[in-house]
Amino acid sequence: MILIADGGSTKCDWILLDAAGKIILKTRTLGLNPAVFKENILLERILENKDLEDCKNNVTKVFFYGAGCGTETPRLILQEIFKSFFANADVTVKEDTYAALYATTTSPGIVCILGTGSNSSFFDGNTVENVVPSLGYILMDEASGNYFGKKLIRDYYYKKMPEDLRVKFSNDFNLDPDTIKLNVYKKENPNAYLASFAEFIFRNERNEYFNYVIQKGIKDFFKNKIRVFDNHKTVPVHFVGSIAYFSSDIIHKIAKKHDVTIGSIVRRPIDGLIEYHRNKLK
Numbered sequence: 001m002i003l004i005a006d007g008g009s010t011k012c013d014w015i016l017l018d019a020a021g022k023i024i025l026k027t028r029t030l031g032l033n034p035a036v037f038k039e040n041i042l043l044e045r046i047l048e049n050k051d052l053e054d055c056k057n058n059v060t061k062v063f064f065y066g067a068g069c070g071t072e073t074p075r076l077i078l079q080e081i082f083k084s085f086f087a088n089a090d091v092t093v094k095e096d097t098y099a100a101l102y103a104t105t106t107s108p109g110i111v112c113i114l115g116t117g118s119n120s121s122f123f124d125g126n127t128v129e130n131v132v133p134s135l136g137y138i139l140m141d142e143a144s145g146n147y148f149g150k151k152l153i154r155d156y157y158y159k160k161m162p163e164d165l166r167v168k169f170s171n172d173f174n175l176d177p178d179t180i181k182l183n184v185y186k187k188e189n190p191n192a193y194l195a196s197f198a199e200f201i202f203r204n205e206r207n208e209y210f211n212y213v214i215q216k217g218i219k220d221f222f223k224n225k226i227r228v229f230d231n232h233k234t235v236p237v238h239f240v241g242s243i244a245y246f247s248s249d250i251i252h253k254i255a256k257k258h259d260v261t262i263g264s265i266v267r268r269p270i271d272g273l274i275e276y277h278r279n280k281l282k
Contacts, residue, residue: 035068103272115241145195236263
């Protein structure tokens with residue numbers, strides 16, 4: 001049996017396929033970002049899932065695509081954890097860029113992720129190239145959930161957010177300074193915590209302020225993560241992730257200004273991963 005996983009910092013979706021490509025199991029764990037969580041936390045999150053515990057001895061191959069797996073050290077940490085848990089399986093761990101790639105295209109193009117975090121890569125039809133390595137949620141991650149979350153919190157405290165939205169924002173979230181600092185500087189997974197505030201933008205009616213915030217983030221992403229590719233005007237640009245999905249109108253608008261052709265915009269890459277691995281079975 002083949003186990004496929006699409007993992008971020010917030011959550012991880014798992015799909016178990018039999019030899020014919022039929023879905024046997026769908027399950028979910030908390031996020032498994034090895035660049036954010038310590039080894040004991042990663043293992044605990046796997047052990048907590050009864051579905052994985054029940055099927056682990058029958059799994060022959062594991063394909064994990066996840067945030068934080070773009071450099072060797074965290075990737076190897078996660079790979080060893082999986083090898084110890086899925087004792088009978090060959091384990092492959094790749095960064096989440098590959099999940100985005102397999103979910104959107106088999107042809108050359110730029111593939112972007114806009115979820116809790118953000119990233120971009122160029123796929124030439126065979127290999128993936130990162131022009132700008134991702135330095136994570138503190139230094140980069142333009143137009144990601146945590147980028148927008150930080151923007152909302154700052155605007156609230158600097159009183160740059162419209163007053164009616166400030167009232168609603170304070171009713172929807174605990175904005176006590178000590179609570180925010182505790183979650184950002186002391187607790188685990190601060191990027192997912194910050195990203196949770198971004199929901200405020202997308203569950204409320206779009207207005208001038210929200211449009212400004214989204215446009216600023218998407219413009220920064222185009223400048224720093226798309227236009228850095230010399231061929232950004234000659235190949236399609238694909239997106240995956242909830243932020244991209246709910247901002248698709250603005251993405252198309254900004255792309256047009258820069259003569260960029262938008263390809264696919266996919267909310268969840270897991271469905272594309274299923275089809276990719278089914279085709280590999282044939």
